[in-house]
Amino acid sequence: MFNEKITQSLSKSSFIRAMFEEGNRLKAIYGEENVFDFSIGNPEMEPPAKVKECLKKIACSEEKGMHKYMSNAGYDATRKAVSESIKKDYGYDVPFSNIIMSVGAAAGLFVTLKSVLNPGDEVVVFKPYFAEYGFYVMHAQGVLVEADCDEFFLPDIDSFKSVITAKTKAVIINTPNNPSGAVYPKEVLLALNDAIRQAERKYNSDIFVISDEPYVKIVYDDITVPCVFDCFDKAIIVNSYSKSLALPGERIGYIAIDPKIPDYQLLVNICIFNTRTLGYVNAPAIMQKVIQYAYDAKVDIDDYRERRDILYNHMVKCGFSVKKPQGAFYLFVKSPVEDEMEFVEKAKEYNILVVPGRGFGMKGYVRMCFCISKKTIQASLPKITALAREYF
């Protein structure tokens, strides 16, 4: 009666969202403080003071016309602020006219995929990866192709080479990575670019790197995230302020298109057209204004680091196998039993909610999100100890 493909997709819908709902159910039964919900990346932190101040100022302003349509790409002033922030962070020049404000990174990714893919084109992702990529690619009539990572959750170049075909049109990278917390070093990105160049020559094709960067400001231990524009010939950055400014409900982000891309102006125009005709029309006006003034604000990284350290150290002490994340706010933990669904169920008995790795294309692992309150993390530790005793 309705769309058949999607009717079928509903059953294999989001493990993350399913856990989010399960968490709400358990909280209703046991009380908020007795459920340890590590499932969804919904930062407990409030937006930085500067963001809140800006929002107040804009809401209280008597300026006329603040809620009207603007160009589909967004306010020029906001696009200029984003262009300047890229220049400041990386020393890389992206003209403001190559910036398209988007309804969050999700919209930015879908607009970009719809802009570069023709039906049947292939998009490579590295396992583990954010499960929503699969749906964005599906809606864009593309085909998702999985490549492996090495033991440090870094792209395995040989695996990448083995999956590339004449139909490969894009590669999505996500660094700092959700769910693994890995930050891809420059040499890995350059090796990836070499492999892409080879494939482009072999197949006489164009392969775009779509870099999904919502966690780029959330890195620890003096790690720096390389600028993808420095590493790739044809890169498109998709970013969001959901995590860096703790504004996930407001849907504000951007697409930045490298002017090195041949015929980049056409790609910019297609992305603007798609922003309009895929029904986004433009990124929310008020949040564009906030970004214009507060783009350089930042959530408190020390606060995140502290949470990471408490949870990571305890997990390791309990005997779990997990790599220390260099960025983002997730632990990707090896399941103590082969079938991680069994572990997820066992954890639930302790009111601990984690997301199965198969939701990220990687069975045998679970993801734990540590952007929840320190109090909850602290309170979960004895429960984690008890859970660990079931296995170690």
Next chain:
Amino acid sequence: MFNEKITQSLSKSSFIRAMFEEGNRLKAIYGEENVFDFSIGNPEMEPPAKVKECLKKIACSEEKGMHKYMSNAGYDATRKAVSESIKKDYGYDVPFSNIIMSVGAAAGLFVTLKSVLNPGDEVVVFKPYFAEYGFYVMHAQGVLVEADCDEFFLPDIDSFKSVITAKTKAVIINTPNNPSGAVYPKEVLLALNDAIRQAERKYNSDIFVISDEPYVKIVYDDITVPCVFDCFDKAIIVNSYSKSLALPGERIGYIAIDPKIPDYQLLVNICIFNTRTLGYVNAPAIMQKVIQYAYDAKVDIDDYRERRDILYNHMVKCGFSVKKPQGAFYLFVKSPVEDEMEFVEKAKEYNILVVPGRGFGMKGYVRMCFCISKKTIQASLPKITALAREYF
């Protein structure tokens, strides 16, 4: 190199947006006050005081968690407010769980089309119609089919019957209509429903009526807009606060699914899934809060009526042929020459910007938007007189 279909579509992109850009160009040359830009429906009015007050209160509130993710369908409190507003306006019961908050009506339409259409399914629209429908249907892999209206711009039922096929899956209606200003009376909607029922029986199919209603609160002369849920067996309302609350840049609207639809819960779930996986994720949090408290605010209709009357009366006095709009804020004017592009160009010589009817599937007409300032409308009158003298 990029998506081929869209690369080709770029050339036949929006006449409205093209005029919007042309207007900006002319204003830069001749000065803002010397360009009479009737092209885009970007209300000059500010949001109602109640909306601004709510926004201030929310922005200044110290409540925690206001910018976090919520369920993809939106805040329950906002969905309840929308459900109550439908009850209040029409006496019709739509459970709040059948309301999905959307990133404006454009997103609501695309989500709905992606939810009901299978590839190749046909969607009927009545000429003249909002040009963006064609792109939403294209992106949803559907086929747009045009039916005629009568001389009052009301759906011609015989024309509708003649275009309906086994592949017809949806009908988009838009009342009050952009661009004609017509409000479809109840008997026309009931006749349409009869025709749909007949076709469903004949083809053993399901045909959904998607009612795009951004102008439903902007009606004149004590006209009432019938409730589509009262008129159709399978209707879905898509609405937006862009026009009724003058918030087009903020992207806030909703989808309301009639509980009379068989298996409506599945449709609700598909729409929520699509809201997430088409990259909207959720309607902007802050605007959902505004709607929760200010959904019953309204822009000043008398203000619009005054503008309509000034422009309409003058156009008629000058000899133009135009139906008096009962709703929305557009005049759909018969071009004094067969090729309306010629008229559009002639008007431009007087710094008058209007949109060609072919942008709405109907050559030989132009659309003039009267949501611009009274001062601009007044100042345009001598220019319109001069323009008319070229023809009458």
